[in-house]
Amino acid sequence: MTITDRRSLRAEQKRHERRDAILRAAERVFCARGYPDASIADVIDAAQISRGTFYLYFDSKDALYMELIERFTGLVTEALQVVDPQDPDPALRILENVQRVVEVALTHPELTQLVLRESRGLNQAIDERLDRLYDFLHSMVVGALVQGASFGLIRKVYEPVIATAVVGAFKEVFLHHLAHGHPRDRASMSQALFEFGMRGLIITPPDVT
Amino acid sequence: MTITDRRSLRAEQKRHERRDAILRAAERVFCARGYPDASIADVIDAAQISRGTFYLYFDSKDALYMELIERFTGLVTEALQVVDPQDPDPALRILENVQRVVEVALTHPELTQLVLRESRGLNQAIDERLDRLYDFLHSMVVGALVQGASFGLIRKVYEPVIATAVVGAFKEVFLHHLAHGHPRDRASMSQALFEFGMRGLIITPPDVT
Amino acid sequence: MTITDRRSLRAEQKRHERRDAILRAAERVFCARGYPDASIADVIDAAQISRGTFYLYFDSKDALYMELIERFTGLVTEALQVVDPQDPDPALRILENVQRVVEVALTHPELTQLVLRESRGLNQAIDERLDRLYDFLHSMVVGALVQGASFGLIRKVYEPVIATAVVGAFKEVFLHHLAHGHPRDRASMSQALFEFGMRGLIITPPDVT
Amino acid sequence: MTITDRRSLRAEQKRHERRDAILRAAERVFCARGYPDASIADVIDAAQISRGTFYLYFDSKDALYMELIERFTGLVTEALQVVDPQDPDPALRILENVQRVVEVALTHPELTQLVLRESRGLNQAIDERLDRLYDFLHSMVVGALVQGASFGLIRKVYEPVIATAVVGAFKEVFLHHLAHGHPRDRASMSQALFEFGMRGLIITPPDVT
DNA sequence: GATGAATGAGGATTCATTCAT
DNA sequence: CATGAATGAATCCTCATTCAT
Numbered sequence: 001m002t003i004t005d006r007r008s009l010r011a012e013q014k015r016h017e018r019r020d021a022i023l024r025a026a027e028r029v030f031c032a033r034g035y036p037d038a039s040i041a042d043v044i045d046a047a048q049i050s051r052g053t054f055y056l057y058f059d060s061k062d063a064l065y066m067e068l069i070e071r072f073t074g075l076v077t078e079a080l081q082v083v084d085p086q087d088p089d090p091a092l093r094i095l096e097n098v099q100r101v102v103e104v105a106l107t108h109p110e111l112t113q114l115v116l117r118e119s120r121g122l123n124q125a126i127d128e129r130l131d132r133l134y135d136f137l138h139s140m141v142v143g144a145l146v147q148g149a150s151f152g153l154i155r156k157v158y159e160p161v162i163a164t165a166v167v168g169a170f171k172e173v174f175l176h177h178l179a180h181g182h183p184r185d186r187a188s189m190s191q192a193l194f195e196f197g198m199r200g201l202i203i204t205p206p207d208v209t
Numbered sequence: 210m211t212i213t214d215r216r217s218l219r220a221e222q223k224r225h226e227r228r229d230a231i232l233r234a235a236e237r238v239f240c241a242r243g244y245p246d247a248s249i250a251d252v253i254d255a256a257q258i259s260r261g262t263f264y265l266y267f268d269s270k271d272a273l274y275m276e277l278i279e280r281f282t283g284l285v286t287e288a289l290q291v292v293d294p295q296d297p298d299p300a301l302r303i304l305e306n307v308q309r310v311v312e313v314a315l316t317h318p319e320l321t322q323l324v325l326r327e328s329r330g331l332n333q334a335i336d337e338r339l340d341r342l343y344d345f346l347h348s349m350v351v352g353a354l355v356q357g358a359s360f361g362l363i364r365k366v367y368e369p370v371i372a373t374a375v376v377g378a379f380k381e382v383f384l385h386h387l388a389h390g391h392p393r394d395r396a397s398m399s400q401a402l403f404e405f406g407m408r409g410l411i412i413t414p415p416d417v418t
Numbered sequence: 419m420t421i422t423d424r425r426s427l428r429a430e431q432k433r434h435e436r437r438d439a440i441l442r443a444a445e446r447v448f449c450a451r452g453y454p455d456a457s458i459a460d461v462i463d464a465a466q467i468s469r470g471t472f473y474l475y476f477d478s479k480d481a482l483y484m485e486l487i488e489r490f491t492g493l494v495t496e497a498l499q500v501v502d503p504q505d506p507d508p509a510l511r512i513l514e515n516v517q518r519v520v521e522v523a524l525t526h527p528e529l530t531q532l533v534l535r536e537s538r539g540l541n542q543a544i545d546e547r548l549d550r551l552y553d554f555l556h557s558m559v560v561g562a563l564v565q566g567a568s569f570g571l572i573r574k575v576y577e578p579v580i581a582t583a584v585v586g587a588f589k590e591v592f593l594h595h596l597a598h599g600h601p602r603d604r605a606s607m608s609q610a611l612f613e614f615g616m617r618g619l620i621i622t623p624p625d626v627t
Numbered sequence: 628m629t630i631t632d633r634r635s636l637r638a639e640q641k642r643h644e645r646r647d648a649i650l651r652a653a654e655r656v657f658c659a660r661g662y663p664d665a666s667i668a669d670v671i672d673a674a675q676i677s678r679g680t681f682y683l684y685f686d687s688k689d690a691l692y693m694e695l696i697e698r699f700t701g702l703v704t705e706a707l708q709v710v711d712p713q714d715p716d717p718a719l720r721i722l723e724n725v726q727r728v729v730e731v732a733l734t735h736p737e738l739t740q741l742v743l744r745e746s747r748g749l750n751q752a753i754d755e756r757l758d759r760l761y762d763f764l765h766s767m768v769v770g771a772l773v774q775g776a777s778f779g780l781i782r783k784v785y786e787p788v789i790a791t792a793v794v795g796a797f798k799e800v801f802l803h804h805l806a807h808g809h810p811r812d813r814a815s816m817s818q819a820l821f822e823f824g825m826r827g828l829i830i831t832p833p834d835v836t
Numbered sequence: 837g838a839t840g841a842a843t844g845a846g847g848a849t850t851c852a853t854t855c856a857t
Numbered sequence: 858c859a860t861g862a863a864t865g866a867a868t869c870c871t872c873a874t875t876c877a878t
Contacts, residue, residue, distance in 0.1 A: 011837090034330035036245035040873060050839045052876080061873065118326070121243035161382055161401040168381020169374035176373045192370045220857095224862085249848060259864045264849065429858090452748035454663035458852060468860045470855080479852065536744070539661035552803075579800055579819040586799020587792035594791045610788045638878095642841085667869060677843045682870065 019057050022047045023071070026064050031110035035065055035119040062123045069126065072115040073133045075104045080140050083147060090151060094144055099190040101170070106186055109178040116171050134167065141166045169196060228266045231256045232280070235273050240319035244274055244328040271332045278335065281324040282342050284313045289349050292356060299360060303353055308399040310379070315395055318387040325380050343376065350375045378405060437475050440465045441489070444482050449528035453483055453537040480541045487544065490533040491551045493522045498558050501565060508569060512562055517608040519588070524604055527596040534589050552585065559584045587614060646684045649674045650698070653691050658737035662692055662746040689750045696753065699742040700760050702731045707767050710774060717778060721771055726817040728797070733813055736805040743798050761794065768793045796823060 025047035029038045040061055044054050058064045079100035083093040105112040120127050141163040148154030173193060234256035238247045249270055253263050267273040288309035292302040314321040329336050350372040357363030382402060443465035447456045458479055462472050476482045497518035501511040523530040538545050559581040566572030591611060652674035656665045667688055671681050685691040706727035710720040732739040747754050768790040775781030800820060 015837095034245075034328075036243075036328075037330050039871085051841090051874090052839050053837085055874070056837070117329075119243070119245075120326075121241070121246050157404070158397075158401050161386075161398070162405055164382050164385045165378035165402065165405045168377040168379070168384075170377070171381065172377020173370060173373050175377075177370075189370075192367055193374070196366075196371055196374045220862085227862090248846080250846090260849085260866090261851080261864050262862075265862065270848065433858095452663075452746075454661075454746075455748050457850085469853085469862090470860050471858085473853070474858075535747075537661070537663075538744070539659070539664050575822070576815075576819050579804075579816070580823050582800045582803045583796035583820065583823045586802075587796040589799065590795020591788060591791050593795075595788075607788075610785055611792065614784070614789055614792045638841085645841090666867080668867090678845090678870085679843050679872080680841075683841065688869070 015057075018049070018053075022049065022054065022057055022064070023068060026068060027108070027110045027114060030065065030068070031114045034117070035114065036122065062126060065119070066123075066126055066129060068111060069115055069129050069133070072104075072108070072111050073129070073136075075108065076101060076133070077136065079104050080137075082140070082143060085147065085150075090147060091153060094148075095190070095194050097140075097144075098194045099186070102186050102190045102193065105174045105178065106189075112174055113178050116175050137167050138163050169193070227258075227262075231258065231263065231266055231273070232277065235277060236317070236319045236323060239274065239277065240323045243326070244323065245331065271335060274328070275332075275335055275338060277320060278324055278338050278342070281313075281317070281320050282338070282345075284317065285310060285342070286345065288313050289346075291349075291352060294356065294359075299356060300362060303357075304399070304403050306349075306353075307403045308395070311395050311399045311402065314383045314387065315398075321383055322387050325384050346376050347372050378402070433475075436467070436471075440467065440472065440475055440482070441486060444486060445526070445528045445532060448483065448486065449532045452535070453532065454540065480544060483537070484541075484544055484547060486529060487533055487547050487551070490522075490526070490529050491547070491554075493526065493529075494519060494551070495554065497522050498555075500558070500561060503565065503568075508565060509571060512566075513608070513612050515558075515562075516612045517604070520604050520608045520611070523592045523596065524607075530592055531596050534593050555585050556581050587611070642684075645676075645680075649676065649681065649684055649691070650695065653695060654735075654737045654741060657692065657695070658741045661744070662741065663749065689753060692746070693750075693753055693756060695738060696742055696756050696760070699731075699735070699738050700756070700763075702735065703728060703760070704763065706731050707764075709767075709770060712774065712777075717774060718780060721775075722817065722821050724767075724771075725821045726813070729813050729817045729820065732801045732805065733816075739801055740805050743802050764794050765790050796820070 022043065026038075026043050029042045029046050032038070033042060040051070040054060043064070044051055047054075058067070080097050081093070083090045083097075087093055115130075115133075118130055120130065142159045145154060145157060145159045145163060149156055170193060173189075177189065231252065235247075235252050238251045238255050241247075242251060249260070249263060252270075252273070253260055256263075267276070289306050290302070292299045292306075296302055324339075324342075327339055329339060351368045354363060354366060354368045354372060358365055379402060382398070386398065440461065444456075444461050447460045447464050450456070451460060458469070458472060461479075461482070462469055465472075476485070498515050499511070499518075501508045501515075505511055533548075533551075536548055538548065560577045563572060563575060563577045563580060567574055588611060591607075595607065649670065653665075653670050656669045656673050659665075660669060667678070667681060670688075670691070671678055674681070685694070707724050708720070710717045710724075714720055742757075742760075745757055747757060769786045772781060772784060772786050772789060776783055797820060800816075804816065
């Protein structure tokens with residue numbers, strides 16, 4: 001490894017850290033003031049960097065917002081795993097999915113609120129990204145509903161509406177609890193959400209802790 | 210009736226119409242571009258009035274937004290009626306409430322989307338008004354849950370969370386369906402929402418059409 | 419006298435009264451808020467007339483201000499009378515002039531403050547009118563100085579500067595006393611001003627270069 | 628001295644120069660058009676800067692005006708020095724004060740006119756600042772009068788009125804001479820003002836009631 | 837790379853004046 | 858004559874973005 005390599009490695013790492021610091025600052029700021037009302041000035045103050053530096057790491061305010069959405073999308077996408085049709089306990093798999101999403105929301109409360117609040121109409125790319133996120137969430141829920149029905153666990157519903165309703169229910173509970181800072185423990189929150197979404201729908205509720 | 214009376218009556222009416230035209234234009238514009246991003250210029254273009262005229266009817270952009278929120282709140286408040294504990298068929302009363310809310314949402318799709326999107330953080334008065342609206346919705350749902358439980362219609366749930374979830378479910382379904390312009394008929398939409406909210410929770414589902 | 423004549427006479431009088439009412443309202447409003455900050459809305463509110471009516475009586479806001487300046491100028495012009503070179507007691511004549519000007523200021527405190535505050539730079543015609551007023555005042559004082567010197571009553575001074583100083587002294591005393599509402603009696607105020615202008619302060623003038 | 632130091636020093640200096648250039652431009656513009664009528668557009672045109680740059684150096688139009696008032700106040704406060712009661716020639720000290728104030732007015736003609744014109748009623752802080760300036764001037768003159776009387780140099784007068792008159796006399800002379808651009812030499816102007824204030828006009832005071 | 841001064845389009849709001857009724 | 862709704866130019870100010878240092 002040459003000196004240049006080591007140098008550029010260090011530089012690369014530092015660059016990454018800086019980017020991350022900006023993203024974390026933006027999370028806080030955008031969540032606190034709302035994306036449209038938060039200014040670049042707020043972000044650079046929080047991130048302790050100069051105006052120019054910001055544009056060295058991000059193309060625009062919208063690009064920063066977009067990246068935060070991407071981050072959240074990535075976390076949620078990782079958290080939600082398609083249930084194997086062969087799985088012996090699909091309901092448990094679904095509960096685990098809920099638990100992982102709750103984990104994401106409670107670990108990144110500001111990012112979660114920010115994204116769930118959905119500031120739309122600013123930029124087409126952002127709107128499309130949010131659409132894709134919701135399409136994904138929607139399809140995951142629809143998948144669960146269909147699978148649950150096929151297993152005879154869930155009664156037959158009109159999936160498009162019910163999936164939307166389930167997504168909305170989760171969103172609202174997250175937003176409300178994160179905003180009011182109720183430090184509900186993760187387990188009970190997951191349980192309540194799971195039961196709401198599933199119990200209503202499931203014919204034979206699984207025995208979960 | 211004197212000439213003056215008749216004149217001022219006509220003037221009063223015209224004034225009211227103008228105000229209404231601005232409100233309707235604002236509904237469209239704020240819904241399409243989002244409140245923070247929509248400018249007064251957009252509104253006056255849509256309403257076909259001059260800059261000055263706008264401020265003849267509204268004190269500020271925020272005041273206009275506030276009035277739209279008030280309008281929506283009024284419609285929803287009228288739509289949701291507390292169920293008499295003596296009522297022989299409380300589930301039907303609740304379904305009627307749902308039907309009336311769906312009616313409001315489908316009759317005023319832009320207003321509904323605009324308000325449900327909740328642009329917050331711009332003005333304290335607005336934030337408080339939205340808080341009050343959600344407190345009201347929340348309390349209505351909690352009321353229904355408690356009552357349903359007392360009748361043995363609904364299983365016991367942790368009402369604060371479940372009420373939040375129900376409100377969120379309705380919000381999301383409205384937002385999604387209004388945004389994508391699915392011209393679903395009111396009856397089936399009401400039914401789906403009602404069943405989602407109730408069926409899940411009710412021990413003995415009512416026989417509704 | 420025909421009916422038409424009488425009618426038009428009454429109309430004429432009413433018209434005059436209205437005009438006067440507006441002028442008096444404007445005096446109050448312009449004095450209280452300052453000419454540039456006072457709006458036509460303030461004036462018509464104070465005068466209890468409609469927006470349109472205002473423009474029936476005055477061409478513009480500036481024209482109204484101009485008319486108030488004219489009124490003040492008229493009052494002051496009437497108050498200040500050139501002293502006859504033959505007069506046996508010219509100093510008394512000057513004191514009487516002072517007394518009449520004080521009378522004007524105390525009778526029309528708002529008009530006086532308004533005009534003495536000299537909002538300039540708004541309109542060339544107004545600036546010129548104010549210039550003429552000050553030229554007149556200046557020339558009156560210069561006249562008194564010259565005359566006084568010719569009688570041996572006043573020592574020889576460089577009139578242009580001293581006349582300006584005398585005018586300024588009067589202005590400031592009026593402004594100060596009117597603004598702070600010191601209800602000093604007219605006689606003592608006139609006396610103080612007269613003495614200041616005429617008598618001088620030093621008993622033994624120092625020997626300065 | 629590090630490079631950063633030198634750089635920030637140069638930056639600091641440039642910043643100061645820019646600020647100063649804006650202040651000087653504002654002096655000109657506010658003097659020419661009057662503070663309320665001059666717009667930020669006028670100032671930035673005169674200063675050859677962009678709209679945004681202006682707000683980089685000043686918080687608001689009022690803040691800029693305030694700073695100009697402060698500048699003038701500072702200059703005048705420095706110019707006027709309390710006369711030591713032990714001073715062998717207090718009249719000379721007073722003449723020196725007058726000379727220094729004249730120097731200020733002639734060196735900063737636009738600033739002087741601007742401030743002496745007293746645009747009030749726009750902003751409470753500004754009004755209070757102007758009040759303080761006049762209180763200071765008033766108290767300086769009162770001090771001189773009282774001291775002069777104690778030395779037997781000045782006859783006993785009713786100080787509050789006479790001090791107001793003296794301040795007004797100076798104001799008017801400055802305003803008049805600066806506005807009309809009479810390039811009177813400083814010495815003779817100081818002399819005339821001093822004599823007016825100190826010496827008085829009449830040789831044989833008339834016997835008035 | 838890092839900085840922060842500079843930019844100017846765009847925002848909400850005001851207000852003197854006009855004119856149809 | 859009287860009215861007051863309508864107008865739109867003009868005002869102050871903000872802020873995302875650029876660029877010379």
